[in-house]
Amino acid sequence: MEGSHKNRLIDAVKGASSSWQQAFNAGDAEACANCYEANATMIARPFGTYIGRQSIQAFWQKLIEDGLSEVEYIDPKYKIIDSCSAELTADWKMNQARGVILRELWILQTDGNAKLREDEFEVFQ
Numbered sequence: 001m002e003g004s005h006k007n008r009l010i011d012a013v014k015g016a017s018s019s020w021q022q023a024f025n026a027g028d029a030e031a032c033a034n035c036y037e038a039n040a041t042m043i044a045r046p047f048g049t050y051i052g053r054q055s056i057q058a059f060w061q062k063l064i065e066d067g068l069s070e071v072e073y074i075d076p077k078y079k080i081i082d083s084c085s086a087e088l089t090a091d092w093k094m095n096q097a098r099g100v101i102l103r104e105l106w107i108l109q110t111d112g113n114a115k116l117r118e119d120e121f122e123v124f125q
Contacts, residue, residue, distance in 0.1 A: 010080070016113060024060065025069055029058075032060040033054075036053055041118050042056050074090055076088055077090065081105070085105060088106060099123040104119050
């Protein structure tokens with residue numbers, strides 16, 4: 001894969017990840033869920049597995065209603081998988097929680113934006 005395509009892919013992932021963080025910090029669970037593909041899978045340890053945008057939106061809505069906010073990714077790392085997908089890993093913190101992103105699989109869509117297909121993270125108790 002040529003360098004300019006790699007840069008476009010990583011830029012799309014960074015932009016989409018930033019949009020998700022901004023939506024969460026604004027308390028907008030619907031916008032959070034719209035950062036996922038329609039049939040995405042999210043594994044939120046120790047809470048469970050959520051499949052599809054509606055289920056994922058309900059999870060984020062509950063956290064927002066519980067007062068969680070101010071998410072921040074710490075030292076994110078990006079790994080290109082192929083010409084249309086990349087993984088993001090990072091530590092993260094919020095106002096009332098912290099944890100680790102084990103794997104966010106971002107897929108480049110036909111419109112040039114990236115969406116989450118798989119999201120696996122852990123919350124430290």
